[in-house]
Amino acid sequence: MNDLMSCLLTGGLGKRLAATAVGAALAIGVPTAAVAAQYNLKIGCIESPSGSNTRGWKTFEQYVEAASDGRIAIEILPSGQLGDTQQLLEGLQLGIHKMAQGDETITSAYKPMMAWFSPYLFRDELSMKRFFESDTFAELNDDMAKDMGVRALAVAPYGFYDFINKKRDIKTLEDMKGLKLRTLPNSQITIKTWDALDASATPVAWSEIYTSIRTGVIDGLGHTPSIMVDQKYYEVAKHVTLDQSMGVANMYLVNENFYESLPADLQAVLKQGAELAANVEFGIASYRNRVTALETLSDEGVKIYALPADERARFKKAAQDGVTPWLKKTSGDDNVEAVFDAVEQIESN
Numbered sequence: 001m002n003d004l005m006s007c008l009l010t011g012g013l014g015k016r017l018a019a020t021a022v023g024a025a026l027a028i029g030v031p032t033a034a035v036a037a038q039y040n041l042k043i044g045c046i047e048s049p050s051g052s053n054t055r056g057w058k059t060f061e062q063y064v065e066a067a068s069d070g071r072i073a074i075e076i077l078p079s080g081q082l083g084d085t086q087q088l089l090e091g092l093q094l095g096i097h098k099m100a101q102g103d104e105t106i107t108s109a110y111k112p113m114m115a116w117f118s119p120y121l122f123r124d125e126l127s128m129k130r131f132f133e134s135d136t137f138a139e140l141n142d143d144m145a146k147d148m149g150v151r152a153l154a155v156a157p158y159g160f161y162d163f164i165n166k167k168r169d170i171k172t173l174e175d176m177k178g179l180k181l182r183t184l185p186n187s188q189i190t191i192k193t194w195d196a197l198d199a200s201a202t203p204v205a206w207s208e209i210y211t212s213i214r215t216g217v218i219d220g221l222g223h224t225p226s227i228m229v230d231q232k233y234y235e236v237a238k239h240v241t242l243d244q245s246m247g248v249a250n251m252y253l254v255n256e257n258f259y260e261s262l263p264a265d266l267q268a269v270l271k272q273g274a275e276l277a278a279n280v281e282f283g284i285a286s287y288r289n290r291v292t293a294l295e296t297l298s299d300e301g302v303k304i305y306a307l308p309a310d311e312r313a314r315f316k317k318a319a320q321d322g323v324t325p326w327l328k329k330t331s332g333d334d335n336v337e338a339v340f341d342a343v344e345q346i347e348s349n
Contacts (some may be wrong), residue, residue, distance in 0.1 A: 037073035039266075044082030045101035051230065052288065053101060053250045054078045056156060056281030060252065064273040068266060084206060086186075089253070092150045098258045102152065102251035108186045110144050114331040115339035119193045119245050119323060120316035125286050127347050128157040128247045136342035140335075145256045152251040153274035158285035160244035164228050165220025166213055169305055170241040173197065173314045182209055182221035188330075189323065193246065196322025197315065213237055224248065225293035226285060234300040243307040243315055252277060
């Protein structure tokens with residue numbers, strides 16, 4: 001069969017298929033070598049080439065190059081080649097980068113954004129996705145573009161923090177007592193959340209998490225099941241509790257001055273490409289967190305416990321009682337109320 005197929009493809013049929021492919025490529029606007037790009041974008045992201053966010057960016061790359069008729073050329077640089085998300089954000093603000101990945105670390109850089117990172121705010125991934133498509137978030141985004149010079153063209157929720165630790169099962173709020181949990185070094189809201197749950201918040205850099213669990217600097221952390229698998233935390237920690245505390249999201253960020261300098265049609269291409277990419281990433285990440293990552297963790301000997309609704313309500317009350325008053329002072333009372341009201345309306349509908 002392989003020999004027959006080879007003969008067909010190298011003969012007349014192969015030429016006709018090739019001609020058809022070229023014609024189809026031209027029809028959808030795939031850029032050809034004869035078209036010189038007016039804009040060259042090197043876009044940094046931190047996940048591996050197979051990560052859901054990188055796949056979203058690759059979707060963005062294909063769409064934008066095609067839809068712009070080759071006027072925009074894109075190179076995606078994964079695995080933190082251009083720095084972590086904090087460094088990428090700083091580069092965007094300075095105009096060193098035109099586009100880059102952002103994530104929940106932006107809530108430390110721009111305090112009004114902190115409200116949506118409140119613990120136990122969202123019921124599920126779909127509620128979070130709808131919030132990022134809401135007028136409330138659009139206003140936050142416009143304010144951030146004015147104040148920081150950085151805009152999110154689209155946002156992809158990629159799951160929730162769940163707990164993985166090496167010490168014990170977490171089945172009740174009391175099981176949190178004294179656990180040393182990693183937090184982002186500059187994320188006061190995460191620190192206050194773990195403190196409110198009676199855990200010991202311990203700042204650790206991203207690149208040091210695995211070693212810190214292995215050596216006992218921390219007992220574990222909160223993150224998505226897919227990240228637990230990708231980073232192989234299951235090798236050093238065997239207890240996972242699905243509590244879905246803090247919703248996490250990747251942002252398709254653009255430097256505002258660069259974006260405003262583009263003609264309207266290319267602005268639309270970037271916006272549409274980012275929305276398409278975010279939807280792709282959301283679908284991949286949701287399936288991995290809900291299905292394949294849990295299967296892998298189980299296969300690797302990890303004990304997985306889904307927190308019941310009544311116990312999750314206890315976690316939510318303890319966390320929000322400890323965090324919300326501080327959050328209102330830090331992020332603005334009206335801002336926090338607007339975000340909470342928007343989520344409540346989304347979920348009531």
